[in-house]
Amino acid sequence: MPRRYVITFGCPDRIGIVATIASFLAEVGGTIVEAAYHTDQDTGWFFTRQEVAADSLPFDADELRSRFAAAVAGLDGTWQVLDTGVRRRVVIMVSKEGHCLYDILGRVASGELEVDVAAVIANHPDLATITEAHGIPFHHIPFPAEGKEAAFAEVAKLVAETDPHAIVLARFMQILPAHLCSEWAGRALNIHHSFLPSFVGAKPYHQAHRRGVKLIGATCHYVTAELDAGPIIDQDVIRVGHGDSIPDMVRKGRDIEKVVLARGLRWHLENRILVHGNKTVVF
Amino acid sequence: MPRRYVITFGCPDRIGIVATIASFLAEVGGTIVEAAYHTDQDTGWFFTRQEVAADSLPFDADELRSRFAAAVAGLDGTWQVLDTGVRRRVVIMVSKEGHCLYDILGRVASGELEVDVAAVIANHPDLATITEAHGIPFHHIPFPAEGKEAAFAEVAKLVAETDPHAIVLARFMQILPAHLCSEWAGRALNIHHSFLPSFVGAKPYHQAHRRGVKLIGATCHYVTAELDAGPIIDQDVIRVGHGDSIPDMVRKGRDIEKVVLARGLRWHLENRILVHGNKTVVF
Amino acid sequence: MPRRYVITFGCPDRIGIVATIASFLAEVGGTIVEAAYHTDQDTGWFFTRQEVAADSLPFDADELRSRFAAAVAGLDGTWQVLDTGVRRRVVIMVSKEGHCLYDILGRVASGELEVDVAAVIANHPDLATITEAHGIPFHHIPFPAEGKEAAFAEVAKLVAETDPHAIVLARFMQILPAHLCSEWAGRALNIHHSFLPSFVGAKPYHQAHRRGVKLIGATCHYVTAELDAGPIIDQDVIRVGHGDSIPDMVRKGRDIEKVVLARGLRWHLENRILVHGNKTVVF
Amino acid sequence: MPRRYVITFGCPDRIGIVATIASFLAEVGGTIVEAAYHTDQDTGWFFTRQEVAADSLPFDADELRSRFAAAVAGLDGTWQVLDTGVRRRVVIMVSKEGHCLYDILGRVASGELEVDVAAVIANHPDLATITEAHGIPFHHIPFPAEGKEAAFAEVAKLVAETDPHAIVLARFMQILPAHLCSEWAGRALNIHHSFLPSFVGAKPYHQAHRRGVKLIGATCHYVTAELDAGPIIDQDVIRVGHGDSIPDMVRKGRDIEKVVLARGLRWHLENRILVHGNKTVVF
Incomplete structure (x- = not known):
């Protein structure tokens, strides 16, 4: 371009x-x-x-x-x-679920997203192989129940070293401490697997199944200290029915999660998103 | 047919x-x-x-x-x-906003919905002319702040007289008393102008605007005593952006409200909806 | 406003x-x-x-x-x-199918569309009652197979008398002669019941059913001398499946036809559409 | 499962x-x-x-x-x-564009698609690295203008060796010869980057841009001897506007191509698709 x-x-x-x-x-x-x-x-x-x-x-x-x-x-x-002539850097944080990570890596590999993935940070080792096949450093930092503070300190150090323009929580299943939300304000994007403000917090597809909704959604938003309450960047939905079990919802939901996250990340990297209070203007 | x-x-x-x-x-x-x-x-x-x-x-x-x-x-x-050879009856309850009513009347007039609209009941007189042009009795029952109980009693009597297969709350802006929810259980359909369970209650488009969502929705559900919490029949959404004011959302939302309500009513009249606990099976 | x-x-x-x-x-x-x-x-x-x-x-x-x-x-x-302080005029042309007409009349009655419907012109009398209930003149002009030229002359005269800002072909099933396409250029909007350029011409739902498509569509476009080939204003689609018969497609399609036509008409009246060659810029 | x-x-x-x-x-x-x-x-x-x-x-x-x-x-x-206890095999054919391939590989790696990818066959070498990182054999078979017959013979031999339940043309840019269409009938799935029957053949996004459509689409269908005319399995669309250049359409279109192809492949592997004449029943 x-x-x-x-x-x-x-x-x-x-x-x-x-x-x-x-x-x-x-x-x-x-x-x-x-x-x-x-x-x-x-x-x-x-x-x-x-x-x-x-x-x-x-x-x-x-x-x-x-x-x-x-x-x-x-x-x-x-x-x-x-x-846009200065190449931008992004750090991706993941857990075990690879669909959002694979999707972003594919977009970078094909040149669709013109960005350097400086690092992938994960609290599980599962996604190392494909990440490294893309030539990207993979950092496995375990998050033991009693040692999350230390783990986040290590994450913060790694992120600080690359000073990225975006920190992407690509189905990273740990809740960021308030000081990191603040330090990364306006740079940390999360994908939440529900149509916010419905189904905040854990297991949104289980909540959706229990309520009997006929559409499930995904929301990309900036991370703030209040869980799943930051400025919304983009959302989308997909139809479900009485025949869809929770695993069906999880599977169908992935297809919108990755598309919504990729759109949000692209817009962020192109400076298309202006945050104003708790809302976004997306040009 | x-x-x-x-x-x-x-x-x-x-x-x-x-x-x-x-x-x-x-x-x-x-x-x-x-x-x-x-x-x-x-x-x-x-x-x-x-x-x-x-x-x-x-x-x-x-x-x-x-x-x-x-x-x-x-x-x-x-x-x-x-x-299906026995013609079914429906009663429609409205307030001032006519989009859902007009939509249903148009579907009945064209033969798309094979049902008799036995009565339209309204707490405001605004929608009388068009209703009566369709040859349908229009009952204006005012709902003064201090006389809602009596008004609902009159509504209940009117409804009982026609013994309808469906009572459609087509943007009727009064909350049904628990005893009517119970008496009409499984026959009363409501259209709520949000993607439930987000934005329960009053002024959902205002709530949506404040939260900065990127899609707004409509939900057709059976009425139960708990407000906007009954079994969901159908839902749909439409995209909005930072340029959409609350009146824009109201206008765009109408187009999905009427379609979602019409689908729900059709399915109800064709016995396509089986309620099970607080969820629906829609065949 | x-x-x-x-x-x-x-x-x-x-x-x-x-x-x-x-x-x-x-x-x-x-x-x-x-x-x-x-x-x-x-x-x-x-x-x-x-x-x-x-x-x-x-x-x-x-x-x-x-x-x-x-x-x-x-x-x-x-x-x-x-x-916008000068009220605009529109003429609507219909045949027997009322869903688009009823939809526009409802929008005008509720104040959503701030326009005067100067006349409804129809080649069948079916839609007179509701039109007149809205206080709008209804002109029934028959289109016998051997007298279309005279009929169009009468239409042209009626339209010329009101000098409308928009002539809306709301499922009017006659093909405009080239001289009217030219006279009304940039003011005549049509709704075609397919996702153009698929299924040009007659019976698009039949064509769609035969091809086995999984989505059906509607297209609002400016009328030009080449049938269904004018600048596209808006389009939308709805999902269908193997269980949908042609009448099911017709019914489902109506819900997108009326929404797409209403959007196109609104944008036209607000001067949001700039035609450039055979394409539109929609602001 | x-x-x-x-x-x-x-x-x-x-x-x-x-x-x-x-x-x-x-x-x-x-x-x-x-x-x-x-x-x-x-x-x-x-x-x-x-x-x-x-x-x-x-x-x-x-x-x-x-x-x-x-x-x-x-x-x-x-x-x-x-x-379903007998593991199924699939062969994927690609050219240079990786988005559909990466998407399928990601779904297989995560266990979402329970299938063995027996081989990836490509007429360009570009997608070898990631394929092989997934532990899957990559076969580069060049298709020189004057040697396509020999190339297809080699492809046919490779496919015959694995006897796959599905041959997936994941943006493989060569037209299959009639004898392979016939030999692979009911097993070869293609993703075409338009909303068929619009824009058959080469460069559909260019055709779509020229026509000024407001939605672009993707179609997954079984391959038959007539180009892009086989039984349609699934379709989807995404909104575009006057601001979208052809590269924008290409980029946006990818997101529906990969989702539609993945759905079609899943349904095929689960025997959800029954072909009848030139149409499909999808259960």
Whole structure:
């Protein structure tokens, strides 16, 4: 894909924001490849995301950052400029279930997801072989009932070493301690195997089966200290019926879990997701 | 549609049930037009529904009932024989929002739903004109804050007079008293404008908007004394995004509410739904 | 809904278009309520749609038109300014099947679709009663095999009298002559009961049943002289199986036909659809 | 999963078929775990599929076959008894695109699909590493423009050696010669990246983009001599819009291709698919 600079910007809404940004880009000759805008009516917050063709600008990303900062100085906004020419890193955390991991590895191997998987961290050894066949380091860190704190410390150290743009909980079955939720805020994505806010917590397919629902779902969300309550990135559902046992639901659910997680991860890596309070704007 | 006898049957599972029923039907020369079976693995309960061509039998529905009773006498089951040649009656309860009512009336007018709408009961007068244009009696019963008991008594009387096979709460915004839930058990269908069990109770689209979900849903269920907790008949969802305001959600949601309610009502009238505990088998 | 001016604009892509439009709107104090942009990579054509709060401007729609014309004079574009404060008119053409008509009438009656239905034109009398109950003129124009030309002339006259913003073929089963396709270009919407380009022409559900597809669809498109080949506005599908007869498909299909047509009509009336060659941009 | 005998049976419809089969199973003490029936109204052909718990029978699969043959001797039917205790074999054919292959390998590795992948055959070497990491033989057979016949001969020999229950064309980009279609009839499954019958043949996403459709699809079907015209097993679609380029469609389409192919393969291996003319009954 051709190199692009992705500008994401948010500020209190007022007249002239788009004019300011668009005029700035026009003056420096930037070709806007994709643009999206949104104003949250409840909070009066304005959001935009703009993709600019890198080769249309006569300077580099750092120069764009400093010029853009000057251009929007009066708008009280927060912003980021992502350079798609700089390869991004992701760490994946798993347990025993491999469907989400295999799915992401396949997407990376085929070039669909342009990202480096810096490490796979697992509390079980089961998924080592395929991970390593993809040339990716696999770290098995056991989580004994009485030693979770130490295990998480080791995880935190490993993650810190690679400083990833995304930490993906790909059916990692341990609950993150609050300090890691906070340290990884806005970078840690989880896939929960229910249509949140239904069926928070453990064994959601068992809960769904007991309630007799006719659709099961999966939710990709940012991790926050409150379990399964973080900003929702994407969701999807699949139909089930009276003939579907819990194992059938588990099997059918996997197909939406992996697709929803992959979409969420892709959008995150492309800076398509702007978090606002406990909600997301997905451009 | 050609006349059919619809047999629904449930009993504790054991070997030979299908053989018993199928042999009985073969002996009397019954042509099975459609058949479905299910055994609930958790409770060991067996369910079946069979549609028999009425003109393949040399006797009428009552004779079928008495012969069938004898045939399955040893199976400790419960059963019903529906004669599709006997026109069924339905009562619809509404408030101000007409989308579900209009949808049902359109299906009846076109012959899609072969049922008599015996009455529409409403706590507001808004939907009288179109109802009456369809030639259906419209009963406006106000529900003042201090007089709901009397209003429900009047509703109960009206319903009792027509003895309907289905009472459809088509966005009727009042909570049924427990004694009516009990009196109408298995006949009262509600459409709830959320993907249950998410967002029980009032203003589910507001709740959905606040949580930032990416799909909204609708659920058709049998009414029970516990609010929005009855056996689920059908559910569906539609995608929403950050750009959808609450009124947008209300509007988009209507399109699934009416479809889900119509499907549920159709299945109910065709005896396709077998309730078992708090769950449904939908054949 | 608060009054808005909806600007739609298309021109050959170049640097500075957004800046030009946004700066113009900022200078006159316009509050942009919603904005979308797209550039077609194949043809290099730029599209935008902007909703401006009417009460944020110190002048009326005509003044906006003349100022906007001046502002974009150098861009070689085509544009339109829709004033949502001016009520729009629609003519609906039907045959015997009422599901799409009833659906639209219900949406208008509830205020969901803010439009005047100026007339319903039908080649059969079946749908007169309900149409007239909504207070809408119903014109029955028979289409005898040997007199279609005269019938279409009468239709054309009726349509011309109301000069509608949309002519909706809501399961009207006659093929429009080329001269009407041309006269009504960009205003005539059809709902075709298949997932185009599959099953063009007559009896698409029969074709679908014969091919053994597992999903059936509906397509809303602008009418052009080539049958079922105009620019697609929206499509949707619903699952079918081996147990579904042709009448089952017809019934299930209706539920997507009416939803897809209603979405298309709504987008058309809100100027959300920009036609470009034989494709649509839907903002 | 507990061992089961899966009986599939088809014959001209008549009264007493279900009674015959159910009585036979009741007499030998067979516990029916799942049962489905269908009669094709156009051809008057009856179909059934029954899963019997193996440990409920006092004899083995061969004895069941011989007794069942006697029981249904008078019905002019065709039937099969599948023993799920006998592990099945599959051969996968691929080109360069790995998403379907990786998906199937992941399902096999996790135990979701209980099958042996006997071989992967490819006309390009790209997918060797991951295949071999799963412990599966990878055969690279080049298909030069002038030597396809020889290449197919080699493929045919490899396939014959493993005598697989399914040959899966997982985005294998070569057209099978008629004699292989015939030799593999009922065992060769293809995934076509369109919603058939739309966009038969090469580059369906390009065709879809050109037509401006709003949904793209994938179709799993049995391979027959006429290209992309065999009996459809399953289909699904995903929404696209004006912003989706052809590469976007290719990427989004992959997510449905792999799910639809996996469903089709699973159903095929479980003998859930009964082919009748050019259509399928999927139980």
